[in-house]
Every structure is written in structure tokens, then in C-alpha cells.
Amino acid sequence: MDVFRRLKPYFWPEKKLFFLAILCLASATALGLVYPNLLRYLIDDVIAKKQFELVPRLAIVVVIVVSVKGLLQFLHGLCGGRLGNRVAYHLRNALYNKLQYLSFQYYDQARTGDLMSRLTADLEAIRQFIGFGFAQLLNVLLMLIFGMSMMFSINWKLALLTMISMPFLAFTAIRFEGKIHPAFRMVRQSLSSMTTAVQENITGVRTVKSFAREAHEVDKFSARNEDYKAMNIESSGIWARYFPIMEILANLSVVMLLGVGGYMVIQNTISLGELVACFSLIWYIIGPMWGLGFHINNFTNTKASGEKILDILHQYLHVKDQADATIVKSSEVQGNIRFDNVTFAYPEKQPALYDFSLDAKPGSVIGLLGSTGSGKTTVISLLMRAYNVKDGRVMLDGKDIRSLELESYRNQIATVFQETFLFSSTILNNIAYGRKDVTMDEIIRAAKLAKAHDFISELPEGYDTVVGERGLGLSGGQKQRIAIARALIKDPKILVLDDATSAVDMETEHEIQAGFSEVMQGRTTFIIAHRISSLKHADEIIVLDKGRIVQRGKHHELLHQDGLYRQTYDIQYADQPKKADQDDQVAAAKDPELDAKTRNHSSLQERRLAH
Numbered sequence: 384m385d386v387f388r389r390l391k392p393y394f395w396p397e398k399k400l401f402f403l404a405i406l407c408l409a410s411a412t413a414l415g416l417v418y419p420n421l422l423r424y425l426i427d428d429v430i431a432k433k434q435f436e437l438v439p440r441l442a443i444v445v446v447i448v449v450s451v452k453g454l455l456q457f458l459h460g461l462c463g464g465r466l467g468n469r470v471a472y473h474l475r476n477a478l479y480n481k482l483q484y485l486s487f488q489y490y491d492q493a494r495t496g497d498l499m500s501r502l503t504a505d506l507e508a509i510r511q512f513i514g515f516g517f518a519q520l521l522n523v524l525l526m527l528i529f530g531m532s533m534m535f536s537i538n539w540k541l542a543l544l545t546m547i548s549m550p551f552l553a554f555t556a557i558r559f560e561g562k563i564h565p566a567f568r569m570v571r572q573s574l575s576s577m578t579t580a581v582q583e584n585i586t587g588v589r590t591v592k593s594f595a596r597e598a599h600e601v602d603k604f605s606a607r608n609e610d611y612k613a614m615n616i617e618s619s620g621i622w623a624r625y626f627p628i629m630e631i632l633a634n635l636s637v638v639m640l641l642g643v644g645g646y647m648v649i650q651n652t653i654s655l656g657e658l659v660a661c662f663s664l665i666w667y668i669i670g671p672m673w674g675l676g677f678h679i680n681n682f683t684n685t686k687a688s689g690e691k692i693l694d695i696l697h698q699y700l701h702v703k704d705q706a707d708a709t710i711v712k713s714s715e716v717q718g719n720i721r722f723d724n725v726t727f728a729y730p731e732k733q734p735a736l737y738d739f740s741l742d743a744k745p746g747s748v749i750g751l752l753g754s755t756g757s758g759k760t761t762v763i764s765l766l767m768r769a770y771n772v773k774d775g776r777v778m779l780d781g782k783d784i785r786s787l788e789l790e791s792y793r794n795q796i797a798t799v800f801q802e803t804f805l806f807s808s809t810i811l812n813n814i815a816y817g818r819k820d821v822t823m824d825e826i827i828r829a830a831k832l833a834k835a836h837d838f839i840s841e842l843p844e845g846y847d848t849v850v851g852e853r854g855l856g857l858s859g860g861q862k863q864r865i866a867i868a869r870a871l872i873k874d875p876k877i878l879v880l881d882d883a884t885s886a887v888d889m890e891t892e893h894e895i896q897a898g899f900s901e902v903m904q905g906r907t908t909f910i911i912a913h914r915i916s917s918l919k920h921a922d923e924i925i926v927l928d929k930g931r932i933v934q935r936g937k938h939h940e941l942l943h944q945d946g947l948y949r950q951t952y953d954i955q956y957a958d959q960p961k962k963a964d965q966d967d968q969v970a971a972a973k974d975p976e977l978d979a980k981t982r983n984h985s986s987l988q989e990r991r992l993a994h
């Protein structure tokens with residue numbers, strides 16, 4: 384019951400509906416007891432005593448009882464439905480809200496399918512139980528109490544005899560539920576594995592086709608389909624075995640009632656009306672016995688679903704605002720980012736970053752280079768305060784970022800990730816995502832800077848083109864350019880480009896960077912790149928290896944040092960130094976807006992390469 388106590392904040396505001404639903408159902412059940420009594424009266428007092436003039440009055444009573452019972456059932460359905468849906472609505476909102484604020488650490492381990500099933504199947508279980516299940520569970524108890532007490536009041540010996548097979552019925556029903564329940568769970572698992580296969584197949588259809596693995600995929604699906612079929616057949620087998628037994632046991636008590644009761648009527652121990660009343664009351668007892676297993680399981684399942692939902696709702700937020708967190712005002716932000724001796728490890732892992740220090744002056748450009756897994760993205764994650772730094776400090780304008788209000792702090796940062804994620808919406812909405820109030824002119828300006836405007840304009844519906852799931856229908860480079868426009872429109876003080884131009888060709892990269900150099904004015908920029916060409920204009924390049932800084936300096940300084948930077952440079956340019964040289968010149972010539980800083984770097988680079 385602890386689960387329901389913890390869920391109380393979500394259903395207690397609707398307590399009026401809750402009690403009304405229970406009251407209506409209980410009243411309908413109680414009203415149902417009028418039938419057996421009417422039958423008894425009809426047989427013993429009307430038919431046996433030949434008082435047929437009472438029949439119309441009895442008929443009117445029946446009509447009234449049926450109507451009131453119908454009305455009560457309608458009200459129960461209405462209240463239960465509203466209650467369940469309102470509780471599900473509150474819970475769904477609370478869950479979604481929590482999911483937005485859960486830390487990166489949670490998502491590192493969470494599985495999408497599992498989260499989806501909590502938001503759908505588990506929530507549905509709660510909706511059903513709070514709306515109807517709980518009232519039905521109470522009703523089952525009421526039916527048993529009402530039915531038994533009435534039967535015992537009519538004739539306790541007959542009632543006792545009739546009850547003989549009931550424990551067996553209850554036992555079989557519980558056993559049946561114990562078998563059918565896991566079988567249903569297996570069916571659901573099998574269905575989910577089949578749908579996952581279909582989903583994966585549709586998402587990865589290009590990979591399947593390019594590897595000509597259609598036949599393999601068909602076989603894989605057939606195996607899962609076979610499994611699903613087998614699970615369904617097994618569950619129908621259980622159903623087929625248990626139902627006749629339950630039917631026999633239930634009817635055994637009816638046979639006992641009619642046999643013994645009929646004999647008692649002959650013996651004049653009870654009246655015929657009483658026997659008929661008992662016959663109709665017996666279903667008040669058989670029904671709950673039959674459904675006992677189902678109700679018990681429904682209750683335990685809902686408890687499990689509630690626990691899973693509460694697990695999310697009460698999930699610890701690793702990264703959250705301190706009580707006295709300072710709100711960051713954009714107008715006051717300089718953009719000085721400092722890392723002071725930061726050592727950071729992901730949970731249960733060796734440190735991903737050792738003793739990392741950095742002082743990025745406002746408006747400077749910091750390049751991060753290093754092999755895969757060297758810790759570049761970790762630096763950015765810590766900068767965004769995706770994780771809390773425990774060893775060392777990350778500071779914005781001299782203030783530890785842990786003391787800053789998270790939302791206003793992150794509002795100062797715009798990131799373009801290596802893997803571009805676009806929402807299935809229009810290009811316009813995707814670009815405008817980071818800002819609430821934005822004009823079309825600003826969107827176009829950002830798109831132009833990201834070199835996205837031309838290709839967007841060529842689309843039949845331009846900025847109103849709806850991009851498919853995850854940006855399907857656009858090339859990798861086009862997606863990246865939209866993501867860059869999305870970052871630029873935020874007008875951030877800190878710009879992070881995590882391998883942001885990896886999917887565009889060298890020439891476009893030059894063009895975008897020329898655009899960047901314009902927007903980068905006054906912004907502190909972090910660039911992660913594998914291409915030296917993306918980094919060479921940086922004010923400081925930090926070379927990472929296995930989480931440690933192995934080199935740092937400007938491009939020309941690093942070129943003169945033996946080390947990872949020079950090696951990377953050699954691999955990328957050694958066989959075409961002239962080409963690299965020319966690339967710079969071409970790009971510089973093409974873009975008249977290329978700022979002075981870029982030109983200086985380029986000319987410096989040209990001179991270096993010439994020697």
C-alpha cells in the first residue's frame with residue numbers, strides 16, 4: 384500500500400471522484416440484491432398465494448431498480464473514467480517534466496524502450512486501477528459479504544453446503560492467474576521484441592540494403608514472429624485447460640444448491656422462493672471467486688507499475704540548482720571560462736580527464752584535438768555542467784558554475800553536436816528552437832551565416848519544409864548547417880562546436896568558419912575537431928591524450944613541436960602541403976567578409992607552409 388500512499392499527491396486532489404465512483408458501484412451492487420428478494424416475493428407471496436394483482440406493481444419496482452442501477456453504473460463509469468484519466472494526466476505531465484530535468488548521468492544508463500513503456504503501459508495500468516480496479520476490488524469484497532450474509536440469513540445449512548466447492552474454485556482461479564500471467568508477460572515481451580525488430584529494421588533500412596542483408600532480416604523477423612506465435616499458443620493452452628475446470632467447479636455449487644435445495648423444498652424446510660433467491664445469489668459469490676486471481680494480479684501489477692513510475696519521479700537529480708543559485712544575466716556575462724585542475728571520472732570508471740586546466744579569455748577560440756576517447760567531449764560536457772565536477776572547478780567569469788542557476792547558465796551556451804539531431808518539424812522551427820521570440824529576418828541571417836540559406840531556399844517549401852524523423856531527407860552536411868544556424872540564432876556568449884563541420888566538405892567548412900569568425904566576435908568558442916584545418920585559427924589548441932593535456936599552444940607553435948599535433952598534421956597534410964596552402968587562399972579569396980583575424984592566421988600559415 385506504500386506505493387499508493389506515495390502516489391496520493393496525484394489522485395488525492397480528485398478524491399471526490401474517487402469516493403463517488405466507489406459509492407456508485409457499491410450502491411449498484413447493493414441494489415442488485417433487490418432482485419433475489421423480488422424473486423422470492425414473486426414466488427412465495429404472489430404466485431403461491433395467487434395475488435396476481437401485485438404483478439404490475441412488482442414489475443414497476445423492477446423497472447425502477449433496473450433504472451437506478453443503470454444510472455449508478457453510468458455514474459460509476461463516468462466518475463471512474465474521469466478519475467483515471469485525470470490521474471494519468473497529472474502523472475504523465477509530472478513524468479515528462481521530470482524526464483526533462485533528469486541529469487545526463489541518468490540518461491547514460493536509461494533505456495529508451497523501458498522509459499517509453501513506463502510512460503505508456505505502466506501509466507495505463509495505474510489509470511485503469513485508480514479509475515476502476517480499486518472500486519472493483521472493493522466491490523468484489525462487498526459482493527461476497529452481501530451475497531453470503533443473505534444466503535446464510537435464508538438458510539445457513541444450504542449456504543454452507545453450496546460453499547463446499549468455493550475454496551477449490553478460488554484455488555484454481557488463483558492458480559490459473561499464476562500461470563496465465565507469466566504467459567501473458569512472455570507474449571508482451573515477445574511482441575515488444577518483434578516491434579523493436581521492425582522499428583530497427585525500418586530505421587536502419589539503408590544499412591540493411593547496402594549490406595544486402597534483406598534475407599537475414601527476414602529470417603531474424605521470422606524467428607521472432609515464430610516465438611510470438613508459440614507464446615500465444617501456449618497462453619491459449621493454459622486458458623483452454625483451466626477454464627473448463629473453473630466452469631465445472633462453479634457449476635458444481637449450482638448443482639449442489641439445486642439438488643440439496645430442491646430436496647429441502649420438497650421437505651418444506653425452505654420455500655421455493657427462497658431457493659430461487661439463493662440460486663440468483665450464488666452468482667454473487669461465484670463471480671468474485673472466479674475473478675479472485677485476476678483482481679489479486681491486477682493489484683500486484685499496478686503496484687509494480689506504480690513503483691516503476693515513482694522510481695522516475697523520485698529519481699535523484701545529480702545536477703541541480705543550489706538554494707542560493709545566482710541567475711546569470713546575459714548582459715553581464717563576459718565569457719571567461721576557466722577550468723582549474725579538473726579531474727573527472729564517469730561513474731564506476733577510470734578518470735576521463737586528469738588535472739585539466741584552461742583559461743579561455745572572453746571572445747577567444749579554444750581548439751580541442753585528440754584521438755577518440757581522449758576526453759574532448761568530456762571537457763564540453765563539464766563546461767555545460769552536464770555532470771558536477773567534484774575534483775577541481777569550472778568557472779564562468781570567476782564564479783564556480785555550480786553556484787549559478789542552471790537554466791540561465793546553459794542559456795549562455797549554444798552547442799552544435801557531432802551527431803545532429805533535428806526534430807520532426809519545419810526547418811524554421813528547428814532553427815528557432817533555442818529562442819522563444821525570434822523574427823524571420825533573424826532566422827534567415829543565422830541560416831545565411833551557417834551557409835544553409837541557399838539550399839533551404841531551393842526546397843519547394845523553403846523554411847516551411849518539414850524534415851522527417853531525425854532530419855531524414857536531408858544530407859548530413861545540410862543537417863549540420865541547420866544545427867549551426869540553430870546555435871547561432873541563440874546569440875550565445877559561449878559557442879561550442881563539437882566536430883560540427885565533420886559532415887560538410889572542406890570548402891563549405893571554410894565558408895562556415897568564415898561565417899563563424901563573424902559571429903564568433905565577442906563569444907568564447909570551443910571547437911572540437913579532427914581536422915587541423917578547423918582548428919588552426921584557434922587562440923589556443925589543447926591536445927588531449929587519454930584524458931591528459933599533452934600539448935597546448937597556437938597552431939604554428941604546435942607545428943614546431945614533436946608530438947601528436949604535428950603527427951596529425953603530417954597525416955592530414957603531408958602528401959598535399961600545397962593543396963592545403965591553396966585551400967586557405969581559395970577560401971580567403973571567396974569570402975570577402977573573412978575577418979582580419981582569420982586572414983592573419985591564414986597568411987601566417989601560408990608563410991609557414993612556404994618554408
Ligand SMILES: Nc1ncnc2c1ncn2[C@@H]1O[C@H](COP(=O)(O)OP(=O)(O)OP(=O)(O)O)[C@@H](O)[C@H]1O
Pocket residue numbers: 491729730732735753754755756757758759760761762
Ligand atoms: N557518458 C559516459 N559514461 C561513461 N563513460 C563515458 C561517457 N562518455 C564518455 N565516456 C568515456 O570517457 C572517455 C572520454 O570520452 P570522450 O567522449 O570525452 O572522448 P572524445 O575525445 O570526445 O572522443 P570522440 O572523439 O570519439 O568523440 C572515454 O573512455 C569514454 O569511454
